[in-house]
Amino acid sequence: MGTSVSTRFSHSIDPKVLDQAAEWLMQLNASHVSDEDRRACARWQQASPEHARAWARAELLMNKLGGLPAELAMPVLDRPAQLDRAGRRKAVAKLAGLLAALPAAWLGWRLFDRQQWSADQRTAIGERREIRLADGTHVILNTASAMDVSYDAQRRLIRLRCGEIMIETATDTAAVRRPFYVETAEGRMEALGTRFSVRQEEGRTQLAVFESAVRIAPRKMPPSGFRIIQAGQKTGFSASAIEAEQISARDDEAWAHGMLLADRMRLAEFAAELGRYRSGVLHCDPAVADLLISGTFPLDDPERVLSMLVSTYPVSAVQRFSGYWVTLIPRA
Known part of the structure; x- marks a missing residue:
């Protein structure tokens, strides 16, 4: 049996x-x-097993560079000799960061790129965008999000491809009231005159309801398996199951106001959330993963948030690859 990419590059x-x-x-x-x-590179590869493993990753990435976004592929492949020193260093840093994160970074980048750029509405990493739909419905797209909008005579539909949205539905102006749906990979939600947020995760949809209610119908469950989530509740669901409801909190909608609210949040979870709003990799060392974080942090300035963490808590932020890769470690 062959060895998978994830196994070969897991170390x-x-x-x-x-x-x-x-x-x-x-x-x-x-x-x-x-x-x-070329001979010098070969000698470098042969100098140690770790060099050889690193070059194997480089070759894998090289074989896939044709599909990388132009902003990375062009500096790396087309005119590296013409880059100034700072520009070359930046390109190398991005490339090294991708090598470090293979294969997850590659798969995630390709998936996001494919889902985002063909969508009706989209945002880049760290961007939030507010739009008003034809019927007056107000939608906020969170960082790295993409959605399609489809209105016809029978229904109003948003398909969330990736990321997160906040929706405040408007009263339908059509002669016959059309239901308002949001679809994700896991199923369909029907707004019952409401304000709510939907987040697409890997194999899971997260829903938080702030006003009125939302009906959930997972894709692989029978029609009778729907559930109605009331205001003040949140839940997650897969294509075949709905999780138990929990109480929603202010932090579930804080992102729409550009803030990250933490109330005794584990640093590992905090880093994962903050990492959605910055380019590159934000990693948390297991030694500080359980450190509890509280406070209100500005999502529009992730680097400032890292500075706030370092100045407030016993952690240090170690940067590599010109800041592309950041690791939170115990302060020495």
């Missing part, structure tokens, strides 16, 4: 070695590469 590699691999990848794809450059 961590020293970030300094990945940085070197990224440098070599750029060098070998420069227009002025020489045979001596």
